[in-house]
Amino acid sequence: MQTLKDGVLTLSGSVIAIGAFDGVHKGHQAVIKQAVEKSRVDQVPSVVYTFDPPPRNFFKGVQVLTPIQEKVSRIAKLGVDYVIVASFDEWYATRPPEDFICELSKLNPVEISVGSDFHFGKNRAGDVNLLEKYFHINITPPVYCNGGKLISSTRIRQLISEGDFQQSYSLLGL
Numbered sequence: 001m002q003t004l005k006d007g008v009l010t011l012s013g014s015v016i017a018i019g020a021f022d023g024v025h026k027g028h029q030a031v032i033k034q035a036v037e038k039s040r041v042d043q044v045p046s047v048v049y050t051f052d053p054p055p056r057n058f059f060k061g062v063q064v065l066t067p068i069q070e071k072v073s074r075i076a077k078l079g080v081d082y083v084i085v086a087s088f089d090e091w092y093a094t095r096p097p098e099d100f101i102c103e104l105s106k107l108n109p110v111e112i113s114v115g116s117d118f119h120f121g122k123n124r125a126g127d128v129n130l131l132e133k134y135f136h137i138n139i140t141p142p143v144y145c146n147g148g149k150l151i152s153s154t155r156i157r158q159l160i161s162e163g164d165f166q167q168s169y170s171l172l173g174l
């Protein structure tokens with residue numbers, strides 16, 4: 001797997017999964033696996049586009065579950081061809097949604113995998129409806145834990161703060 005830090009990657013075809021993916025938990029794994037499977041069917045490279053630090057850490061200072069090296073190595077295990085790590089800073093956060101769409105266009109995606117609540121661009125102004133105007137989007141169905149709650153990085157942080165390591169490890173798929 002090739003990792004590109006803020007690199008400008010140009011591809012003639014790809015399938016992309018986008019997200020902060022902090023923890024690379026079972027929900028994230030479903031999003032990424034969906035992209036990898038589609039990329040194999042279409043015989044194009046799979047790309048994960050992620051951020052360092054996770055935007056929620058940048059804006060709210062929440063605990064980071066997987067430092068960037070660990071996140072990249074967990075993503076590699078899912079069979080991804082390229083990881084783009086965008087440095088999430090003050091400048092990056094002000095980029096309008098159209099700017100991000102323009103960057104994604106350089107990867108010529110045949111499909112993009114995201115969850116239904118995916119947002120992007122300054123003030124989270126871009127959503128799945130906007131992305132769908134430019135690309136073919138495949139929304140990953142929500143992944144729930146055994147208790148019926150949606151798996152999320154926020155929930156895992158909460159479980160860790162409560163000392164419930166067994167459940168947090170389970171949701172992380174460890």
Ligand SMILES: Cc1cc2nc3c(=O)[nH]c(=O)nc-3n(C[C@H](O)[C@H](O)[C@H](O)COP(=O)(O)O)c2cc1C
Binds near residue numbers: 056
């Ligand atoms: C170009 C760009 C600008 C962003 N600017 C903001 C922002 O101003 N405020 C914010 O809360 N999140 C911002 N984000 C982060 C997104 O809200 C979101 O966290 C990110 O796209 C990852 O999606 P996910 O949280 O579903 O994993 C930005 C994302 C991108 C790609």
Ligand SMILES: Nc1ncnc2c1ncn2[C@@H]1O[C@H](COP(=O)(O)OP(=O)(O)OP(=O)(O)O)[C@@H](O)[C@H]1O
Binds near residue numbers: 021027031115117150
């Ligand atoms: N349980 C889940 N099932 C399916 N998709 C998910 C799940 N959790 C996150 N996703 C999707 O994975 C991508 C990355 O999500 P993100 O990194 O924001 O995770 P999160 O767990 O929701 O994080 P946080 O709790 O910090 O908001 C997004 O497209 C999101 O919709």
